[in-house]
Amino acid sequence: MNTADKIPSDARGINYTGAATCIKCHTDIGKSFVHNAHGLSSSMVANKDVSKCLETDSNSFAFDANMKVKIEKRDSGIYQVAYINGKQTRAQRFDVAFGSGEKAFTYAYWKGKKLFQLPLSHFSAIKTWANSPGFPIKVMYFDRPITSRCLECHSSFVKTEKKQVAALAMDEEMEKGSLIYGIDCERCHGPGKQHAVFHLENPEEKTAKFITIFETLTRKQKMDACGVCHSGNTLTTIQSVFNFQPGDDLDSFYAQDFVSFGGANPDVHGNQTAMLKGSMCYRKSEMTCQSCHNSHETVKGNMAIYSQRCISCHQNQKHTELTLAKGVLKTNCIDCHMPMQASKLISFQTAGNKNVNPYLLRSHHIGVYPGK
Numbered sequence: 001m002n003t004a005d006k007i008p009s010d011a012r013g014i015n016y017t018g019a020a021t022c023i024k025c026h027t028d029i030g031k032s033f034v035h036n037a038h039g040l041s042s043s044m045v046a047n048k049d050v051s052k053c054l055e056t057d058s059n060s061f062a063f064d065a066n067m068k069v070k071i072e073k074r075d076s077g078i079y080q081v082a083y084i085n086g087k088q089t090r091a092q093r094f095d096v097a098f099g100s101g102e103k104a105f106t107y108a109y110w111k112g113k114k115l116f117q118l119p120l121s122h123f124s125a126i127k128t129w130a131n132s133p134g135f136p137i138k139v140m141y142f143d144r145p146i147t148s149r150c151l152e153c154h155s156s157f158v159k160t161e162k163k164q165v166a167a168l169a170m171d172e173e174m175e176k177g178s179l180i181y182g183i184d185c186e187r188c189h190g191p192g193k194q195h196a197v198f199h200l201e202n203p204e205e206k207t208a209k210f211i212t213i214f215e216t217l218t219r220k221q222k223m224d225a226c227g228v229c230h231s232g233n234t235l236t237t238i239q240s241v242f243n244f245q246p247g248d249d250l251d252s253f254y255a256q257d258f259v260s261f262g263g264a265n266p267d268v269h270g271n272q273t274a275m276l277k278g279s280m281c282y283r284k285s286e287m288t289c290q291s292c293h294n295s296h297e298t299v300k301g302n303m304a305i306y307s308q309r310c311i312s313c314h315q316n317q318k319h320t321e322l323t324l325a326k327g328v329l330k331t332n333c334i335d336c337h338m339p340m341q342a343s344k345l346i347s348f349q350t351a352g353n354k355n356v357n358p359y360l361l362r363s364h365h366i367g368v369y370p371g372k
Ligand code: HEC
Pocket: 017, 018, 019, 021, 022, 023, 024, 025, 026, 185, 186, 189, 191, 192, 193, 195, 196, 197, 199, 200, 205, 206, 207, 208, 209, 211, 212, 213, 214, 215
């Protein structure tokens, strides 16, 4: 048996091998990957994860005096169960989780070859369950389809089949067994089987072969490699972005719209690319996402480290006496110049129907914000 036959391929085809192979040599990156937001951006629901939320929170959400959805543990899994006047009207199981839980988890269940979103999501800001974003507030809704478009940004692959059901209507089916959860190494680095085989056969070779060297990409190629998932979700896809590999031109995947260079007031949600492109920092330097983010480390919440990355370009900023008097200038540039802002597209409803909670995201439009 030759080396290529000894390591696995995966649902994406013979050029891919899966993260388990990569981790054998890249052990350290593998360690950070298992608990970073990309690795956890979707997962098969393990009951223990939902149980963790159940221990600490209220397990039901009342839409009004008569309608509520309860979260219940049953023999075959954990379910969201709808009740009207105490009588069960619907029960669906937690099958797939979306999100690492950083801000929220939302869940889906399989019905044949389709996924549907469950009515309740879990929000970290309030540490409890609330009506899923954009869901109606007067009905317990179980029928919102989750298409492969969600998975294109939140997973590494799913095999789909599109069927023409009417003149202009397409119906999509997804192959459950082909779904590769999380954003894995090859989703960002491209197919790596040949690379793995080469280095297994040539252990003395210390220079990477048959894999894209990120450093050699142009600025646009680097921005596109992140922009494939960080350009917001209002774009029209020309072809599945599962086919995107580093080095590819994003313009052949999305119908152009985000060329609007941060202009048209982009939403903070998921659209770090357009926001950044509208910033002076980006326009007047060679800034990329890598100026502040290293894809494998986790420095979450460490504003001092992020501030060092600002200072690497801004050794002497001119602040007024008034600003300087606010202190903390060296260790937290972020909260003044990249404040948390409410998403215009996402908000969520807590029990009782009335309060709408904002969904806060870090603005990637770096600038001077009034009042800061
Ligand atoms: C048999 C060991 C081995 C396996 C398996 C392996 N690699 Fe590598 N990889 C290497 C070596 C050796 C290098 C060169 C030294 C270095 O950069 O760490 C390298 C370098 C890289 C680089 C750096 C390229 C650059 O920018 O310099 C990337 C990215 C990479 N590998 C990704 C992967 C991915 C993705 C997988 C799984 C599909 C994988 N590797 C599997 C040995 C391996």
